[in-house]
Amino acid sequence: MFKIVTKRALNDAVFLMSVEAPFIAKKAQPGQFIILRVDEKGERVPFTIADYDREKGTVTVIIQIVGKTTEQLSKLSEGDTILDFVGPLGVPTHIEEGTKSVCVIGGGVGCAIAYPQAKALFNRGIDTTVIAGFRNKDIVILEDEFKAACTDLIITTDDGSYGKQGFVTTALEELIQSGKKFDEVIAIGPVPMMKFVCSVTKKYDIKTIVSLNPVMIDGTGMCGGCRVTVGGETKYACVDGPDFDGHLVNFDELMSRNSTYREQEHACRMMAQAK
Secondary structure (H helix, E strand, C coil): CEEEEEEEECCCCEEEEEEECHHHHHHCCCCCEEEEECCCCCCCEEEECCEEECCCCEEEEEEECCCHHHHHHHCCCCCCEECEEEEEECCCCCCCCCCCEEEEEEEHHHHHHHHHHHHHHHHCCCEEEEEEEECCHHHCCCHHHHHCCCCEEEEEECCCCCCEECCHHHHHHHHHHCCCCCCEEEEECCHHHHHHHHHHHHHCCCEEEEECCCCCCCCCCCCCCCEEEECCEEEEHHHHCCEEEHHHECHHHHHHHHCCCHHHHHHHHHHHHHC
16 A cells, blocks of 8 residues: 655646655656556556655656546545555656757646656756646646756746747747757647647757657556557557657557547546545
8 A cells, every 4th residue: 555645736637646655766767657546446547757755755646637546536635545556667768968958848737747857857957948838827837846947947828827828839939940959859748739849840850759648557568558659660658658759659540549438538537526
């Protein structure tokens, strides 16, 4: 059993949870994830590691309430326990030697994944620009954390209620056209957002890494549920990723696969809310 040490709301639909998991905290790296199960009848659900504290032995995940399990997790409190919390899984994010400037782009709850990436880059002395995009002011998360983990922070909102009005792609292209040089762009968030970021960076021949979020079950490459097509080849996000070359990803196929169980997820969440 794994104890919830800290839990706090980031907005109405997103919350942060730190879990006592010393063995995972000892080895966790940016880009990796865990898979948890609330109880013995629960489903296995992956969450990217948003942060970790090796001294305290805690691992932090940031969760958006969208389905049955996330609804269950939202009802747990500090001191409660989770049955399974397994990791670290996946390949850590790799930054090539000699990298001097990187733009990290997060969209919505994808900023939870972008944060440890930005933090690791910044701590290595790399010039790190963060563009964090949200629909509106009410759902902005991790602003203070990003300010302490990057060289420059640009927040965008679709409706202009906070920060810069517009999409992350507009802010990125404006930076590039102003003369800002990036050795690499890392994009994490909704699949359409990552797809359009890659469309921008491809024009300027900028290496772009995306962190993919396909349906995942076992996290060890056995079930094949998280398969994605990258460069015309089948890859498995759990063991080959979750980071991939964004210019080679078949985003349309990924979007189609991710929507396969949307109706069932909604129905399960409604049942969880009714209990």
